[in-house]
Amino acid sequence: MNIHEYQAKEVLKKFGAPISPGKIAFTAEQAEAGAQELGGSVWVVKAQIHAGGRGKAGGVILCKTVNDVKAAAQKLLGTTLVTHQTGPKGQVVRKVYVESGCNIDRELYISLVLDRNSGRVAVIASQAGGMDIEEVAAKTPEKIVQFSFDPSTGYMPYHGRKLAYALGLDGEAHKQMIKLTESLVKCYIDLDCNQIEINPLVVTKEGGLVVLDAKVSFDDNALFRHPEIEQLRDLDEEDPAEIEAHKHELNYVKLDGSIGCMVNGAGLAMATMDIIKLHGGEPANFLDVGGGATKERVSEAFKIILADKNVKAVLVNIFGGIMRCDVIAEGIVAAAKDIQLKVPMVVRLQGTNMEQGRKILNDSGLKIISEGDLTQAAAKVVAATKEAA
Ligand code: ADP
Ligand code: MG
16 A cells, blocks of 8 residues: 655654654645745645656746745645656546755665565665665666664664665764654554655755655555554555455456456466466556455455456456355356357366356356367467457
């Protein structure tokens, strides 16, 4: 689960990270009042969307007067911001964050992620932080340092010193970095984070550190342990179909292609997407209905797939192990009748009760292409989308 920058900053502040004062605003008037409350003479108005790259896309506006703050908020609110992280459709700006302007000397990069190879929390840092970090990583990877934490000992003060040294910090900033590293590791572990990214972490002209941008995401599987974090969820930022799928405990990710996929098991779902691509098609989604899906869940999954206007054909690929093929078939028939299936559907059923499953489909009167072999099934569904086009 992702949260907004302003929420991430509140979370990090509780762990002792240095944050600039700021106010959230849903209207231009609130932004103006926020700037007045903050005081000072420079503010930054920042679009709050679940994506980075806002600076380069005009989503971060520096203001010298309270009136400018109001105008900047007016400009951003309600617009669709397209950044290199939003995809071409962009994301609607529904709120802005008004933050006190910061006197930047240097911009650094630091992030904590789970390194799945070592099974450890890893820190990635660079002196060359800021809006071009992707380019730094691509062209001058030697400017990036990385190390991980041993889970049995966790954070040790030398980690903080190592990082402060790597980032070229001295004096007060060096001391602050040691404290900040400890805070970040504690936040990461305590809240079951997936990622904490601070870009930029700023060294101010006054010589202190400030977390100027923050991206924090959490492990969905651990959210039940953090109800206060789950409250930070912003459904406006999520795909409606994915929210619906979540309600029915379906693992669904919307993609840009035209072949809807209904599969049981994440591994089989990946393999199915691969084989579709191999045959020149593009999957419209990833969908894992799970091992123990009910007829209702299959039916909901089917409705979610078909609600996607891009879907020109559907491939159902089920291996009945725990899941029985007849249950899947009943779900498909129920849903297809409910929403009047208009696109071609190829079904591959294998495993437990596959004969009963195929019989249910054949007797349903629905136009279904039944296929036992996965390669053939993929070829047929790709051919069906090409015909439809
Ligand atoms: P994004 O990563 O989405 O582009 P950031 O929050 O990193 O958004 O902002 C982009 C840039 O804007 C930063 O690298 C920094 O130079 C500048 N900036 C952001 N917040 C402030 C602030 N409070 N004061 C001064 N400059 C800021
Ligand atoms: Mg940033």
